[in-house]
Amino acid sequence: MRDGLERLLGTPVDDLTDLGSSHSWTLHRASLADGREVFVKAASASFWGDDPPNPPATASDQEDVFAAEAAGLRWLGEAGPGTPVPEVVAADGGMLVLPWLPSASPTPAAAERLGRELAALHTGARPRAYGAPWDGYIADLPLDNTPDDRGWPRWYAERRLEPFLRRGARHLSSGDVRLVERVMADVEALAGPPEPPSRIHGDLWSGNVLWTGDRAMLIDPAAHGGHRETDLAMMALFGTPHLDRVLAAYDEAAPLADGWRARVPLHQLHPLLVHVALFGGSYRASLVDAARAALG
CATH class of the missing domain: 3.90.1200.10 (Aminoglycoside phosphotransferase (APH), C-terminal lobe)
Structure with missing residues (x-):
């Protein structure tokens, strides 16, 4: 997955932290060599060639999920510059990459x-x-x-x-x-x-x-x-x-x-x-x- 992320972004990944999983994908925080911090939603291990028992979704399913989320974020963003959605840094069939957004208490x-x-x-x-x-x-x-x-x-x-x-x-x-x-x-x-x-x-x-x-x-x-x-x-x-x-x-x-x-x-x-x-x-x-x- 790390190699795929580096190919997609065109820059080395200095650090990759696992944040767990959700539904049929895994979640990560990545520190890039160019100084950026990004959030990565990645396909499950079956997509990358591992063979876990009973994977929850096929590789094709996961590709469609990432494509839909990327399309939806971009489409919502087209509503105007003040739309409260993150930009899509990059996306392909194996992952979706967004800016890392630090969380804070709601006010x-x-x-x-x-x-x-x-x-x-x-x-x-x-x-x-x-x-x-x-x-x-x-x-x-x-x-x-x-x-x-x-x-x-x-x-x-x-x-x-x-x-x-x-x-x-x-x-x-x-x-x-x-x-x-x-x-x-x-x-x-x-x-x-x-x-x-x-x-x-x-x-x-x-x-x-x-x-x-x-x-x-x-x-x-x-x-x-x-x-x-x-x-x-x-x-x-x-x-x-x-x-x-x-x-x-x-x-x-x-x-x-x-x-x-x-x-x-x-x-x-x-x-x-x-x-x-x-x-x-x-x-x-x-x-x-x-x-x-x-x-x-």
Whole structure:
């Protein structure tokens, strides 16, 4: 992997520190001979020629994941110079390289800045359709990003809820499945006022918000054209520091439609279905609660 990183960046690597693993890839901090510090997300050992038992994803899968993340970061960055995403230093089929961002404790001021910058991301340079012009992934599960210029409710039901309901159905009861299907059937009535597509992060839980001092940066996106309330609902799902400050600053910069708080469970259904598919029945109760709340 070190040789591959040096070839990709065109400079020697002075030091490479392992930071563990996540899903089907490994994480590293690298100090380069030219003085830069970078973060590296690399394919698992099977990609580099080792032969671990039962690798979690094929080399082809991992190549697609890195391509999707790099495309998503670049696409989000095209929304404007203030977009809170890191640049892509380099990417290929085996790894993704980003600048090293030192972490810091979250502050109210940084949270308010995040709210304003997220509002600018969602409301500026809007895409023409839902989805994206690349194959998507969330964690290492595929996302159907087929561009679609129909309204968001049917797109959400067909491209986000239904595929992951099928993936997670083995961990759910037949009654649970029917409950989510009721949401899908009623989604037009539940979705609130029509909204044009926004460039959204798509997986904006608190672990993908990196606090760096005076601002927060958004990492590990499942970026696509979607509904802006989705990112806000995801931030609420597992808790985000100073979320009240983020939301207040966001709503001041780009006022949200009436009733948006009541729609949070609807937008949380997709990430909860993803968690059911990835981790099993431990997320079943949260999924059922969200589906019931979405139906009112």
